[in-house]
Amino acid sequence: MQTAAGPVQVPGKRCCYVVDDGDEFLVSNNTLKTIGIDIDWLLEQVARLQVDDDGDALEELGGDCVDEVEEALQGKIDGAVDNGFPKEHVKSLWDVLSKHDIWRLKFDGADPPAKVKPLKETPRDG
Structure with a gap:
């Protein structure tokens, strides 16, 4: 060759x-x-x-990002309480929010697709 x-x-x-x-x-x-x-x-x-070369200037999430996600969730809960969410349900809300690892500080597209039934939409006339 x-x-x-x-x-x-x-x-x-x-x-x-x-x-x-x-x-x-x-x-x-x-x-x-x-x-x-x-x-x-x-x-x-x-x-x-x-x-690795996704073109954004944001730092990559690492193993220590769990604390950052929990802080962000706690901030959302605090905001909900400030807007009238009942304080007696805060623990239940935290349990629901932290039950599964679904929260991200930055969307990078590397997660697998959701396992849900496809949405069937039929357009209507008018």
Whole structure:
């Protein structure tokens, strides 16, 4: 195989079909592995970079973010009490809000989709 840096020698004999119709050609995964190229690993690296490089300036959530989420929830509960939520139900509200790990300070799209029945909507005339 000829590259911009020079020829690449593929060890052993390989049956190749090359269509000389541009600058692209197909090489089997086994052939690439014999010269030290692991496409699966390379694609994993690209995928990781794309997940990490989301383009926002917000810091990533880490393992210590549970306290931050709990503080945010407590702030919401305090706001509800300030707006008339009964104080005797605050513990029940906290239990409901903290029962499942569903709260996020930042939406990053990495969570799996919700397991809910699809909404069927039929448009009406008029």
